[in-house]
Every structure is written in structure tokens, then in C-alpha cells.
Amino acid sequence: MNTHHTQSFLMDDAPLNKFHLRITALTFGSNFSDGYALGIIGMALTLLGTQMNLGPMWNGLLGSSALIGLFIGSLVLGWLSDRIGRQKIFLANFLIIGVASLLQFWVNDPLTLFILRILIGIGLGGDYAVGSTLLAEFSPKKYRGFLLASLCVIWTVGYVISNVVGFYLEKMGPESWRWMLASAAIPAFIVLVLRIxxxxxxxxxxxxxxxEEAMQIVKKYVSPHAVIEDVTPLDKLPGFRDLFSKRLWRRTTFGSLFYVCNVIPYFAIYTFLPIILSSMGYEESFLIDLLLNGFLLLGGIAGLWLMEKFSRRGFTIYTFAILAITLLPLGIIDNTHKVFLIICFAIFTFVMSAASNLTLVYPAELFPTEIRASGVGLVTAVSRVGSAIGTFLLPVVLNGYGVGVSMIAMTIVLVVGAIVSILWAPETKSLDLDEASNLLYDEGQPL
Incomplete structure (x- = not known):
């Protein structure tokens, strides 16, 4: 009996096994598909825009349709998974994505395509909320940060592959946009089958x-010697209002602002990178673009290692500070110092990519199990609103005020992120996820 007792350990302290790697690989699906879906629509729009005589409004709506769906899906499906379970939503997400992606092949008007793109976004948003939550809840704390952060690198892989696929499919003629958009159904259905x-x-x-059900799953998939800390079930299921209780409001506010301040510069700057480089005096920007994309990929990989070296709080504060310091020169120094500006931009790109890994790690660690998917869903939804607004406003500011004012505005966003992190960022790196449930209680009583 004593031998068995000494061999027991908490699920959070379990060794990494094949199942942990499998659940990580299955969670990759949403990040790959998100990168792929957002990359492929840009290429498809150049062809279908001409064919359907799309104006600027429809181009904008179709370009942002998946982001609108992401907002809805992360909120609604995240909330629902706290009520009916992670596994059902984990499957349903990719059924929605697969069917909607395939149906794009037969569309003949922008409204139908808009609706299907929103459905794809809803599935992706649900998977952002539920996938990272499920992965966090299975992962040992020692490896949790690395496994969650690795999802971010896969987004870039999906985006790059969509560009390669789009490049080759484009040669098939004016109707090739149908094949481009429908091609997203292939990875979606593969993920769906593997998730069963x-x-x-x-x-x-x-x-x-x-x-009893929980213990059977822990013994089968994690380890025969793993145990899970028991928590007293709540009298009523928590809702979105509980995310703003006196114990949780700081975490909810920090999670939302940290995520927004991270993604606004990322989405806005890299969506309009050729325009920004042209404004800096680089008319032939292909090689610079290639160099910065290289730093983007290297930063994402380096970020996996850096996150293990630093505390969550420290890494967040330092990266916001470095990003603000390296972006500011692009706003205040003239284009005659091109080499210095490109060095600053390369450092900014590298650190931005490394820091973006935190967006898939921190939210899942901020909230108690009972409300984790709702919390992750909410901060993801807020981040997508922020990125959509930032992406919409940047070309307007660039056109009206120039690259200098645009970069100063983005620097201010990063400074706000640093201040919010200094004030409210909790340390969650060594947190047992079971301990987070105490945040829903005040002296043993539900809040």
C-alpha cells in the first residue's frame, strides 16, 4: 500500500507521454486551419473579385468574415463547452469548418460566401477557446507552456502553405478560386476524423x-499512478458575469488587454507590410519582406525556448518593452537611416513572433476549470475585435498621416500593454490548474 502511495502523483506532475503529444497534434488543427483559411482568402479574392464584380465593401466584408465568425465562435462555443463539455465542441468545430469549406466550391454570389466564411470563423473561434483549454487541462505543468506555445508556430505554417497552394492553383484558370477555398476542407476533415x-x-x-469518470480517463490516458485533485462542484454553473467577480476581474481585464495589445500591431503591420516598406522608401521590397518573414518564423521557434527560461510575467513585460523601443524609431527617424531602421524592424519582428506564443499560453492558465473555456473565449473574442479595428484603421492612418504617425500609434499600444502587464500580470508558470479553481471561492463559498 505504501509503495503505491509513494508512486502516486498529481496529474499536473505527470511525465510527458504519447497521449499528450497526440492531443497537441490534434489541437494544431485549428491553428493550421486558421492560418490557411486567412491566407487563402486573400489569394482567392484577387480572382473572384473580378469575376463577381466585387466593390471595396464586399472585399472588406469577405476579408474580415472569418474574424467576425471567430468573435462569435470563441464567445458562444467557449461558453457552451463549460456547460456540455470540451469533447463534443472539439469534434463539432471541425464538422462546421469542413462542411462550410467544401460548400465554398459551389458559391455564385458574395452573400453566400460571406455566410460560409462566417461559419468557418465560428468553428475556428470555438476551437481556439476549446482546443487550448482541453490541451491545457491535460498537459503536465512542466510542459504546458511549450505545448501551448507550439500551436502559434503552426499558424504560420498554415499561412505559408496556403500561399504555396494558392500560387499553384492560380494557374488552373479564372475558376481556380473555387478550388483554393474548397481546399481548406481537406485538412479540416482529416482533423475531424483523427479527433474521433x-x-x-x-x-x-x-x-x-x-x-469516477474523470479518474478512469486519468488512469487510461495520463498514468495509472496519476491522481486529480478533487474540487467541490459549484451549486450553479458560472457564467460570463463571474469572469468579472472580485477574484477574477483583474485576470479577465489583463487577459483581454494583454491579448489586444499583442495582436493589434501584429495583424495590422504584417497585413500591410509591403505598403509600410514602400512608405519607408523600399520600392522593391520582396527581399526585405522575405528577410522579415524569416525573422517571424525564427522568432516563433525561439519563443518556445525563451518561454521556458523566463517567468510568464517577466517574459510578457520584457517583450512589450523591447517591442515599443524597437518600433518607435520607425516613427521618429527619417528614411535616410535605412540600415538602422531595418535592424530595428528585424528585432521587432523576431520579438513580436516570440511574444505572440504567449497569446495561446497565458489565457488558458488565467481561469479556473469551471469557467476556463468561457474566459479563453472572451479574451480571444476581444483580441479579434481589436485586430479587426487595428487592421481597418492602419491603412487609413497611413494614407492620411504617413508611416511615422502609424508607427507611433502602434508604439503607444505596446506601451499600454507593458503598463497593464506591470500592474496586473499574474505568475502562472508553475500553477497547478486545479489550484485555479480556488479563484471561484471566497473562504470556501462560491462567489
């Missing part, structure tokens, strides 16, 4: 009072 049989989150089962 994924177990429910034992932490969610425990929070629902289903301890």
Missing part, C-alpha cells in the same frame, strides 16, 4: 461532480 475518440477533460468532469 478524444476523451473528455477529466478536470471538467471533476468540476461537474463526475469523479
Amino acid at each position: 475518440g478524444t476523451p473528455e477533460s477529466p478536470r471538467w468532469l471533476i468540476s461537474m461532480g463526475r469523479k
Whole structure:
């Protein structure tokens, strides 16, 4: 008996096994598909825009349709998974994405395409909320940051592959946009099939009072010697209002602002990178663009290692500070110092890519199990609103006020991120996720 007792350990302290790697690989699906879906629509629009006589309004709506869906899906499906479980939503997401992607092949008007793109976004948004939540709830704390952050690198892979696929499909003629958009169904259906049989989150089962089911899953998939900390089920399921309770409002506010301040410069600057480089005096910007994309990929990979070296709080504060310092020169120094400006931009790109890994790690660690998917869904939704606004405003500011004012505005966003992090960023790197459930209680009583 004593031997068995000494061998027992908490699920958070379990060794990494094949199942952890499998659940990570299955969670990659949403990040790959998001990068692919957002990359392929840009290429398809150049062809279907001419064919359907699309004006600027429809181009804008179709370009942002997946972001609108992401907002809805992350909020609604994140909230729903806290009620009916992670596993059902984990499967349903890719059924929605796969079917809607395939149906794009037969569209003949922009409204139908707009609706299908929103549906794809809803599935992707649901998977952002539920996928990272499920992965966080299965991962040992020692490897949780690395596994979650690796998802961010896969987004870039999906985006790059969509460009390669689009480049080759374009040669098939004016109708090739149909094949481009429908091609997103292939990875979606592969992910859907592979996800069949994924177990429910034992932490969610425990929070629902289903301890026996939870323990069976832990023993089967994590380790025969792993145990999960028991928590008292809440009298009523928490809702979005509980995210702003006196115990959680700082985490919710920090998570939302940190995510927004991280993604606004990322989406805005890299969506309009050729225009920005042209404004800096680089008329032939292909090689510079290629160089910066290289730094983007290297930064994402280096960020996996850096996150293990630094605390979550420290890494967040330092990266916001470095990003602000390296972006400011682009706003205040004239174009005669091109070499210095490109060095600053390269450092900014590298650090931005490394820091963006945090957006898939921090939110999942901020919230208790009972409300984790709702919390991740909310901060993801807020971030997508921020990125959509930033992406919309940047070309307007560039056109009206120039690159200098645009970069100063982005620097201010990064400074706000640094201040918010200094004030409110909690340290979650060594957190047992079961401990987070205490945030829903005040002296043993639900808030």
C-alpha cells in the first residue's frame, strides 16, 4: 500500500507521454486551419473579385468574415463547452469548418460566401477557446507552456502553405478560386476524423461532480499512478458575469488587454507590410519582406525556448518593452537611416513572433476549470475585435498621416500593454490548474 502511495502523483506532475503529444497534434488543427483559411482568402479574392464584380465593401466584408465568425465562435462555443463539455465542441468545430469549406466550391454570389466564411470563423473561434483549454487541462505543468506555445508556430505554417497552394492553383484558370477555398476542407476533415475518440477533460468532469469518470480517463490516458485533485462542484454553473467577480476581474481585464495589445500591431503591420516598406522608401521590397518573414518564423521557434527560461510575467513585460523601443524609431527617424531602421524592424519582428506564443499560453492558465473555456473565449473574442479595428484603421492612418504617425500609434499600444502587464500580470508558470479553481471561492463559498 505504501509503495503505491509513494508512486502516486498529481496529474499536473505527470511525465510527458504519447497521449499528450497526440492531443497537441490534434489541437494544431485549428491553428493550421486558421492560418490557411486567412491566407487563402486573400489569394482567392484577387480572382473572384473580378469575376463577381466585387466593390471595396464586399472585399472588406469577405476579408474580415472569418474574424467576425471567430468573435462569435470563441464567445458562444467557449461558453457552451463549460456547460456540455470540451469533447463534443472539439469534434463539432471541425464538422462546421469542413462542411462550410467544401460548400465554398459551389458559391455564385458574395452573400453566400460571406455566410460560409462566417461559419468557418465560428468553428475556428470555438476551437481556439476549446482546443487550448482541453490541451491545457491535460498537459503536465512542466510542459504546458511549450505545448501551448507550439500551436502559434503552426499558424504560420498554415499561412505559408496556403500561399504555396494558392500560387499553384492560380494557374488552373479564372475558376481556380473555387478550388483554393474548397481546399481548406481537406485538412479540416482529416482533423475531424483523427479527433474521433478524444476523451473528455477529466478536470471538467471533476468540476461537474463526475469523479469516477474523470479518474478512469486519468488512469487510461495520463498514468495509472496519476491522481486529480478533487474540487467541490459549484451549486450553479458560472457564467460570463463571474469572469468579472472580485477574484477574477483583474485576470479577465489583463487577459483581454494583454491579448489586444499583442495582436493589434501584429495583424495590422504584417497585413500591410509591403505598403509600410514602400512608405519607408523600399520600392522593391520582396527581399526585405522575405528577410522579415524569416525573422517571424525564427522568432516563433525561439519563443518556445525563451518561454521556458523566463517567468510568464517577466517574459510578457520584457517583450512589450523591447517591442515599443524597437518600433518607435520607425516613427521618429527619417528614411535616410535605412540600415538602422531595418535592424530595428528585424528585432521587432523576431520579438513580436516570440511574444505572440504567449497569446495561446497565458489565457488558458488565467481561469479556473469551471469557467476556463468561457474566459479563453472572451479574451480571444476581444483580441479579434481589436485586430479587426487595428487592421481597418492602419491603412487609413497611413494614407492620411504617413508611416511615422502609424508607427507611433502602434508604439503607444505596446506601451499600454507593458503598463497593464506591470500592474496586473499574474505568475502562472508553475500553477497547478486545479489550484485555479480556488479563484471561484471566497473562504470556501462560491462567489
